[in-house]
Amino acid sequence: MHIDHIFIFSNQQGREADELVKFGFTEGSSRMHPGQGTTNRKFYFDNFFLEILWVISEEEIRSPITSMTKLWERSQFSHNGCAPFGLCLTNTAETDKLFAESERYQPAYFPNGMTIDIITNQNSPYLPWTFRLPYLGPQKVADEPRHHQNGIQSLTKVAFEIPDDHQNQTFLDAFNSTEMITFQWGEQLNLMLEFDHGMQKKEKTFKDLSLKIRY
Numbered sequence: 001m002h003i004d005h006i007f008i009f010s011n012q013q014g015r016e017a018d019e020l021v022k023f024g025f026t027e028g029s030s031r032m033h034p035g036q037g038t039t040n041r042k043f044y045f046d047n048f049f050l051e052i053l054w055v056i057s058e059e060e061i062r063s064p065i066t067s068m069t070k071l072w073e074r075s076q077f078s079h080n081g082c083a084p085f086g087l088c089l090t091n092t093a094e095t096d097k098l099f100a101e102s103e104r105y106q107p108a109y110f111p112n113g114m115t116i117d118i119i120t121n122q123n124s125p126y127l128p129w130t131f132r133l134p135y136l137g138p139q140k141v142a143d144e145p146r147h148h149q150n151g152i153q154s155l156t157k158v159a160f161e162i163p164d165d166h167q168n169q170t171f172l173d174a175f176n177s178t179e180m181i182t183f184q185w186g187e188q189l190n191l192m193l194e195f196d197h198g199m200q201k202k203e204k205t206f207k208d209l210s211l212k213i214r215y
Contacts, residue, residue: 001178002090003158004133007040007051008191008209009075009084016208017041017052023204023213024150035108036071037061044144045195046154052209053086069105070120074129082125083189084210085160087181090139091117091132098174099132110134124168126189128160152215157194161186 010016021027025043032039037060043050054075055061061072077084089095104115114134121127133139146153157180164185175181188210195215204213 001094001175001181002092002138003048003155003180004088004090004139005042005049005051006088006128006158006191006193007053007086008211009077009086010052010054010209011075011078012054012208014039014041014052014054016206017043019206019208020050020052023206025148025152026145028144032056033107033109035060035063036066037063038071038075042144044141044146045148045152046146048155049141049144050193051086065106065108068103069118069129070122071129073122073125080125081189083128083160083162085128085189085191087128087130087158089130089132091134091136095132098130098171102131105131119171121168121171124171126162127168127171127183130171150215151200152195152213154196155193156180156197157192158182159184159192159194161188161190161192163187163189 020043028042028044030041037055037057038053039056041052074082099117102117102119105118106115117132119130121129159182161184172183190210190212192212198214200215202215
């Protein structure tokens with residue numbers, strides 16, 4: 001499986017991304033999601049992008065159309081213990097089995113009939129909110145900065161640290177064939193992103209994002 005992007009919900013209106021900029025990441029474009037009630041800040045790399053996401057309209061994100069996504073519940077992670085992470089997988093045949101019984105979400109900002117396959121993991125909220133876009137295969141994104149002062153280029157591994165008493169084995173088994181995405185058991189929710197196979201042998205923790213970067 002290949003990763004299109006990962007999002008992390010912010011409860012500080014995206015200010016956590018300032019620390020990523022100080023770390024040496026070059027910030028890319030941002031966008032609002034009309035009807036979904038969210039907006040973002042993004043950081044692009046050679047093979048994926050990282051999105052910091054937050055709510056700007058409680059009315060929209062809790063509307064009948066969007067409430068089925070359980071994104072509102074995810075955004076309240078600091079109060080309800082949900083994982084703030086979202087995992088977007090590239091839409092390939094390799095992901096068909098995982099999304100065979102997924103729900104379909106019609107965002108207001110997509111043309112009618114263009115839906116997103118979503119796995120809310122609402123019964124296992126320590127697992128990431130998982131989805132794939134309707135576009136097939138890797139997407140080419142033009143005009144986004146990919147040169148970073150810290151020298152980081154490509155994502156090589158992702159590890160979600162989750163408490164072991166909230167397992168969804170069927171979901172987890174779907175990732176057995178990929179070495180890039182792993183799930184580890186720990187006492188608290190964390191996300192580890194490894195870049196460039198850790199060639200620089202350095203590590204940085206961003207506490208407010210529950211994020212650790214190895215590079």
